[in-house]
Amino acid sequence: MDKPVLELDGISAGYGTGLVLQDLSLTVDRGEVLGIMGRNGVGKSTLLKTLMGLLKVRSGRLTFSGHDLTNAPSYRVAAAGVGYVPQGREVFPDFTIRQNLIMGNLKARNDDIDAAMDLFPVLRERARATGGSLSGGQQQQLAIARALIGRPALLVLDEPSEGIQPSIVREIGTTLKQVSAEKGMTIMLVEQNMDMITQCCDRVVFLEGGRIATSVPAAQLLESPALLNKYMAF
Amino acid sequence: MIRTALSHMKTESLVAGILLVVLLLLPLGASSWLLSDLSIYFSYALFAASLAFVWGHCGLLCLGQAVFFGLGAYAMSLVTLGMVPGVEGMVSTWLGFAAAIAVPALAAQLLGRFLFHAQGLQGAFFGIVTLAVAFIVERLFINWDFVGGLNGLMNVPPIVLGLNGDGYELWEAVPLYYAALFVLVLGFSVLAALMRSRWGLALKAVASHEMRTKSLGYDTAHYKTTAFSIGAAIAGLAGALFVVQFGFVSPSLIGFGLSAEVLIWVALGGRGMLVAACAGAILVRVLESNLSSVFGDTWLLLLGGLFIVSVMFLPRGLVGEAIHGLDRWRAKRRKGGSTPRGKAVERLSPSEYTAR
Amino acid sequence: MSSVATIVLDASNYALILLLIALGLAIIFGLMNVINLAHGEFLMLGAYTVLSIQMAGGPFWLGLIAAPLAVGLFGLVIEEVVIRRVYHRVLDTILATWGLSLLLKQSIVLVFGPGSHSIEDPISASVMIFGAPYPAYRLFIMAISLLVVTATFLFFFKTRIGLAARGVIANRNMAACLGINTRNLDRMTFSLGAALAGLAGAVIAPLISLDPHLGLGYLVPAFLAILVGGLGSIMAPVVGAAGVGVTENLAATFLSPVYAQLIVFITAVLVIRLAPGGLLGKKRRQT
Numbered sequence: 001m002d003k004p005v006l007e008l009d010g011i012s013a014g015y016g017t018g019l020v021l022q023d024l025s026l027t028v029d030r031g032e033v034l035g036i037m038g039r040n041g042v043g044k045s046t047l048l049k050t051l052m053g054l055l056k057v058r059s060g061r062l063t064f065s066g067h068d069l070t071n072a073p074s075y076r077v078a079a080a081g082v083g084y085v086p087q088g089r090e091v092f093p094d095f096t097i098r099q100n101l102i103m104g105n106l107k108a109r110n111d112d113i114d115a116a117m118d119l120f121p122v123l124r125e126r127a128r129a130t131g132g133s134l135s136g137g138q139q140q141q142l143a144i145a146r147a148l149i150g151r152p153a154l155l156v157l158d159e160p161s162e163g164i165q166p167s168i169v170r171e172i173g174t175t176l177k178q179v180s181a182e183k184g185m186t187i188m189l190v191e192q193n194m195d196m197i198t199q200c201c202d203r204v205v206f207l208e209g210g211r212i213a214t215s216v217p218a219a220q221l222l223e224s225p226a227l228l229n230k231y232m233a234f
Numbered sequence: 235m236i237r238t239a240l241s242h243m244k245t246e247s248l249v250a251g252i253l254l255v256v257l258l259l260l261p262l263g264a265s266s267w268l269l270s271d272l273s274i275y276f277s278y279a280l281f282a283a284s285l286a287f288v289w290g291h292c293g294l295l296c297l298g299q300a301v302f303f304g305l306g307a308y309a310m311s312l313v314t315l316g317m318v319p320g321v322e323g324m325v326s327t328w329l330g331f332a333a334a335i336a337v338p339a340l341a342a343q344l345l346g347r348f349l350f351h352a353q354g355l356q357g358a359f360f361g362i363v364t365l366a367v368a369f370i371v372e373r374l375f376i377n378w379d380f381v382g383g384l385n386g387l388m389n390v391p392p393i394v395l396g397l398n399g400d401g402y403e404l405w406e407a408v409p410l411y412y413a414a415l416f417v418l419v420l421g422f423s424v425l426a427a428l429m430r431s432r433w434g435l436a437l438k439a440v441a442s443h444e445m446r447t448k449s450l451g452y453d454t455a456h457y458k459t460t461a462f463s464i465g466a467a468i469a470g471l472a473g474a475l476f477v478v479q480f481g482f483v484s485p486s487l488i489g490f491g492l493s494a495e496v497l498i499w500v501a502l503g504g505r506g507m508l509v510a511a512c513a514g515a516i517l518v519r520v521l522e523s524n525l526s527s528v529f530g531d532t533w534l535l536l537l538g539g540l541f542i543v544s545v546m547f548l549p550r551g552l553v554g555e556a557i558h559g560l561d562r563w564r565a566k567r568r569k570g571g572s573t574p575r576g577k578a579v580e581r582l583s584p585s586e587y588t589a590r
Numbered sequence: 591m592s593s594v595a596t597i598v599l600d601a602s603n604y605a606l607i608l609l610l611i612a613l614g615l616a617i618i619f620g621l622m623n624v625i626n627l628a629h630g631e632f633l634m635l636g637a638y639t640v641l642s643i644q645m646a647g648g649p650f651w652l653g654l655i656a657a658p659l660a661v662g663l664f665g666l667v668i669e670e671v672v673i674r675r676v677y678h679r680v681l682d683t684i685l686a687t688w689g690l691s692l693l694l695k696q697s698i699v700l701v702f703g704p705g706s707h708s709i710e711d712p713i714s715a716s717v718m719i720f721g722a723p724y725p726a727y728r729l730f731i732m733a734i735s736l737l738v739v740t741a742t743f744l745f746f747f748k749t750r751i752g753l754a755a756r757g758v759i760a761n762r763n764m765a766a767c768l769g770i771n772t773r774n775l776d777r778m779t780f781s782l783g784a785a786l787a788g789l790a791g792a793v794i795a796p797l798i799s800l801d802p803h804l805g806l807g808y809l810v811p812a813f814l815a816i817l818v819g820g821l822g823s824i825m826a827p828v829v830g831a832a833g834v835g836v837t838e839n840l841a842a843t844f845l846s847p848v849y850a851q852l853i854v855f856i857t858a859v860l861v862i863r864l865a866p867g868g869l870l871g872k873k874r875r876q877t
Contacts, residue, residue: 053766079769092760093760106754297688362627362817366810366813373848535693535696541689541692542690
């Protein structure tokens with residue numbers, strides 16, 4: 001068994017003086033597609049932001065591929081091989097699609113850009129359009145392609161299905177699955193959309209009260225609605 | 235939270251009280267030379283308090299506070315020199331004080347109406363605009379012959395107790411000292427009372443979370459404009475108090491240089507507490523008059539360096555830090571060191587304010 | 591006719607110098623969210639670099655090259671020692687850079703004295719334009735300002751590092767999450783902004799009388815220019831500097847310098863009141 005690609009050991013973090021994550025520990029294996037679920041406000045986005053160095057780690061340790069990234073600046077986390085697709089996409093509205101992709105990897109060559117556009121053909125069709133002129137689904141695809149162009153070892157996505165029509169959600173799910181299979185890329189997927197979770201994930205963890213409440217194989221999820229009731233229902 | 239705020243205030247008031255007693259008793263033992271220096275510094279202290287109110291309490295970093303100090307000084311001078319067109323006969327000190335308060339307040343009101351309207355200028359840009367105001371107003375006064383241009387106005391009369399420039403003239407050291415101290419305490423108390431009022435609490439909320447306060451239905455622009463005007467009025471009063479002692483007003487009182495100095499006093503003293511700001515002003519001035527002969531030109535260099543260091547590492551200021559330390563020590567003694575205390579200068583958020 | 595040409599040339603001259611200064615301010619603010627109140631003193635340092643080289647017997651042209659290099663290097667050091675430690679607190683960056691400006695002024699007073707100095711005109715020739723003689727050196731200033739401003743824009747709009755920098759301006763956190771080394775960009779930006787100010791100081795040195803307090807007179811209109819032009823856009827200073835520079839210069843020619851400043855200030859406040867984001871203003875992400 002390989003060493004896990006990502007290890008979070010007793011992480012506490014949050015905004016201002018309050019802690020959202022409290023002593024959270026989690027390991028993610030290489031090549032695994034991990035779904036992260038839980039009610040609103042349990043700390044799913046906070047977890048990803050903390051991983052990306054956007055929030056300060058108050059205590060605990062964060063290790064990625066053998067590098068200690070606890071409180072490393074975001075650009076070092078990215079350089080270590082983590083690709084981030086944030087909630088709300090955050091594409092650069094004034095940049096063209098091509099420029100948005102280059103932001104994902106300043107050293108990208110033309111064939112890298114081509115390869116990224118191959119993942120989502122709509123990006124090639126509208127290559128000269130600005131990020132802000134795209135629909136929500138197209139922006140989401142752009143944000144994913146932009147993260148992938150940096151060839152990350154770990155891709156983290158924050159609710160990629162949010163506010164997007166189902167056909168594009170399926171397309172995104174298929175692409176993620178395919179990329180993970182071809183490149184052996186690890187994926188962490190914060191998601192509320194069950195279809196997306198069951199389509200992509202190998203394993204699902206549920207967050208509650210700022211820590212991991214339980215961890216189950218994704219296949220088991222469909223068989224046990226009780227889990228969903230326990231951790232997702234209001 | 236409220237308890238810590240209260241106990242904090244208590245230390246602050248305690249320090250203010252002790253300082254006041256010392257200052258009241260000082261004429262018993264001090265030379266008249268020191269007293270007359272100090273009574274001038276009292277006007278600087280009041281000036282510093284006005285900036286601490288505007289900047290520390292209301293979050294409006296004003297880089298041109300001297301504009302209001304200068305306007306007050308000029309207003310007082312023009313009145314008592316009988317230079318106000320149309321009412322040359324009116325040379326009352328009291329009218330001078332009234333003008334010295336009203337003119338800067340009106341100027342600030344006008345400026346505030348423009349700058350704080352709607353979204354208004356973000357905090358930082360407010361600072362730059364006030365800097366521009368200081369720069370331009372100074373130039374304007376240098377080129378305005380009516381107020382004496384670069385030379386300014388000389389022979390400004392002292393405080394005259396009569397209704398219209400007649401009666402007892404206040405120029406002896408001890409009476410003047412007490413008069414200046416009285417004005418300082420008066421202005422200080424007004425600001426302190428305002429800061430503790432509900433209105434002051436709302437202002438604090440505006441300073442810490444403007445958008446949130448706005449969404450709670452507060453007209454934040456109005457709050458800021460009023461606070462800015464009050465700060466200007468007190469600065470104007472300080473300017474008047476200065477000129478009746480100094481007897482001379484020039485454009486250097488209204489511009490960039492003095493604005494810079496007062497900011498240093500307040501930053502070194504402590505922007506968060508009025509008494510710290512006042513003490514900062516007096517301390518820096520006392521040190522300056524004693525040390526500048528030793529250090530020469532390097533004194534300003536030293537002061538500037540100290541200022542940067544305090545901005546970087548001591549946001550509470552030197553005096554503020556000392557009062558804060560004293561406060562912690564008292565709290566520890568009172569409670570046997572049992573209650574853990576965070577930052578003592580906790581800001582009341584608007585939600586907490588409305589919850590009260 | 592000839593005097594009209596001179597007036598137009600003088601106004602453009604001033605606007606271009608203002609643009610050099612405002613551009614540095616704008617990129618430092620845009621990228622780092624730092625309001626650099628020492629920018630006027632960076633300009634002053636540039637002018638004094640030329641003066642030192644003149645005093646050492648060196649030619650003006652050497653000073654012209656040395657000034658942006660020296661001030662840029664100085665900016666790099668300041669970024670590392672001061673700015674980096676306060677840059678997440680905007681109000682404190684104002685205070686720190688403002689303290690720095692006092693410090694620099696006083697240092698110059700200590701080294702060069704409080705009095706004023708002058709730089710010899712490096713090109714004394716005049717060129718006939720529309721039948722009127724116009725100082726060749728002023729034409730040179732316009733040329734070099736245009737050149738540097740164009741180069742700066744090409745850098746920001748045609749290179750990948752420039753793209754990354756604009757990305758940081760638009761959304762600092764996201765750019766960092768994509769691997770853009772914001773730390774290095776901050777260093778580069780502050781240094782570049784300082785160098786632009788240093789260059790501006792060097793080119794205007796022969797036209798003005800040098801004293802330690804000359805910075806503020808350029809800082810204020812440059813700030814008004816970026817406020818009027820709009821924050822968070824690299825193009826904004828162009829509009830702002832043109833507006834402020836031409837207005838001020840024309841008003842100074844026909845009225846007096848004091849009224850010119852007053853008019854510019856009042857106009858600027860009116861513009862800010864009517865269009866709070868500036869003429870080219872964009873909504874910036876607040877991070």
